[in-house]
Amino acid sequence: MSERSEFVLFINRLKAVSPTITEEQRKGLLRQATQEYEITTDEADEILRESGLIVGDRENYFTVFGLTVESLDNMGEDAFISHVKQTHKELYAASLRAGGLPRSDGRTQEQWRNFLNQARDIMIDPIKRRQHTAMLLHDMSDSLSDDFEKPVFDLFDIDETTSTELSHQVVPNEIDVPDGMVYIPTGEFEMGSDDTEANEDESPVHTVLLDAFLMDKYPVTNVEYMEFLHADAQQYKPEWLIDTIKIKYHDGGYLEHWNGNFCPYGKDHHPVTGVSWYAAMAYAQWAGKRLPTEAEWEKAARGRLSEKKYPWGDSINTDDENYQYDVNDTISVGRYPPNRYGLYDMCGNVWEWCLDTYYADYYESSPSRNPFSDRNAVSWVVENFRSVKDSRVLRGGPWGIDSQVVRVSHRFRSNPIDTLPTFGFRCVMDVTT
Numbered sequence: 001m002s003e004r005s006e007f008v009l010f011i012n013r014l015k016a017v018s019p020t021i022t023e024e025q026r027k028g029l030l031r032q033a034t035q036e037y038e039i040t041t042d043e044a045d046e047i048l049r050e051s052g053l054i055v056g057d058r059e060n061y062f063t064v065f066g067l068t069v070e071s072l073d074n075m076g077e078d079a080f081i082s083h084v085k086q087t088h089k090e091l092y093a094a095s096l097r098a099g100g101l102p103r104s105d106g107r108t109q110e111q112w113r114n115f116l117n118q119a120r121d122i123m124i125d126p127i128k129r130r131q132h133t134a135m136l137l138h139d140m141s142d143s144l145s146d147d148f149e150k151p152v153f154d155l156f157d158i159d160e161t162t163s164t165e166l167s168h169q170v171v172p173n174e175i176d177v178p179d180g181m182v183y184i185p186t187g188e189f190e191m192g193s194d195d196t197e198a199n200e201d202e203s204p205v206h207t208v209l210l211d212a213f214l215m216d217k218y219p220v221t222n223v224e225y226m227e228f229l230h231a232d233a234q235q236y237k238p239e240w241l242i243d244t245i246k247i248k249y250h251d252g253g254y255l256e257h258w259n260g261n262f263c264p265y266g267k268d269h270h271p272v273t274g275v276s277w278y279a280a281m282a283y284a285q286w287a288g289k290r291l292p293t294e295a296e297w298e299k300a301a302r303g304r305l306s307e308k309k310y311p312w313g314d315s316i317n318t319d320d321e322n323y324q325y326d327v328n329d330t331i332s333v334g335r336y337p338p339n340r341y342g343l344y345d346m347c348g349n350v351w352e353w354c355l356d357t358y359y360a361d362y363y364e365s366s367p368s369r370n371p372f373s374d375r376n377a378v379s380w381v382v383e384n385f386r387s388v389k390d391s392r393v394l395r396g397g398p399w400g401i402d403s404q405v406v407r408v409s410h411r412f413r414s415n416p417i418d419t420l421p422t423f424g425f426r427c428v429m430d431v432t433t
Contacts, residue, residue: 007037011051061119081124088120182342186212189299193409201360202409209369215300216426218333219271222263228283249278253419269332271350271424277392277416280353280425281385289427291355295371297395301346301408303339309407311339311346321348322399323406347406350424351394358391358413398422
């Protein structure tokens with residue numbers, strides 16, 4: 001696929017989410033075309049004109065149905081979708097009754113009905129709704145500050161097909177990628193860092209070859225962890241509910257910000273925090289997954305970019321990730337652009353537990369293929385995680401930390417019982433055919 005064709009594909013994906021872009025976003029797309037897709041500004045401008053994208057104020061599909069971005073958390077998924085469908089039906093019927101009467105917004109009644117259909121389709125589709133929400137929030141953050149350079153515009157959520165097309169990767173037909181996961185292909189990458197900000201435990205930089213694996217698009221959320229707690233009371237209550245978890249599996253702060261065994265109000269889709277390594281391992285086992293090795297995490301976070309500090313490049317501001325006390329709390333997953341694998345929040349928001357034991361000098365002697373820093377094999381640790389005692393690795397950096405710590409190569413250690421309010425996780429699966 002040519003670079004021009006890739007840019008056209010990218011624009012078509014963008015238009016499927018919203019037909020309207022701001023002038024600043026148009027300029028960002030032109031910059032991106034020259035920097036990432038290596039086509040001229042004139043070519044990119046022609047593609048934008050032919051795409052039919054409208055330059056102007058972005059439509060807010062929530063307000064069409066009398067809703068706000070926060071409505072979903074307050075109403076729940078089923079009630080939200082029911083409201084959208086009923087309101088769409090009423091507005092559509094009113095437009096049909098209006099016949100050929102002109103509308104005050106300049107649309108014809110037929111154009112309005114087409115717009116209503118598009119708004120409904122996006123609001124009832126969780127993935128497209130998340131895309132639209134992220135774009136609205138991105139626009140809002142742009143309007144609140146003119147002190148930083150506007151970022152290159154990017155899609156805020158992409159499915160597996162889009163992710164692989166944009167990253168030149170194709171998922172083999174025999175591999176089944178579950179919803180909410182991304183395929184990371186077999187291949188080499190350069191692990192570690194030797195830049196001036198790197199710590200000693202990040203060196204030396206070394207080449208690592210990893211087998212293919214699947215990774216969660218997002219950190220595990222509060223509502224997903226709550227489903228685990230309540231999925232099978234007979235099997236899991238003795239160990240992982242707040243009032244029955246054994247003290248050997250946590251340090252006393254396990255889910256302390258929850259309302260009993262129910263996640264905090266209004267934070268369903270925030271990453272779960274206050275979970276020990278043991279609890280994260282238990283969730284992963286229940287879900288038929290496991291925690292990523294440190295090498296898997298770093299390869300995935302780099303998103304096919306070599307020798308870069310962050311998942312998108314070498315510079316960072318608070319429009320890229322939730323870090324440096326910008327929000328002073330976790331935020332819902334997926335509100336920042338993904339990397340080139342289609343993974344979100346790989347840096348910032350929360351620390352993410354990894355499978356490995358922490359050794360400061362591990363890179364000096366780690367194997368070149370599928371490295372795993374533990375005295376036992378991956379399979380043994382997964383099956384016997386309750387017996388583990390050694391410190392574990394965390395990656396990614398949380399919301400309350402500076403740019404040096406949210407670099408993709410930064411390593412952090414903690415005891416497996418620790419439950420800091422910045423500790424979360426995401427899962428991986430081995431590829432089976």
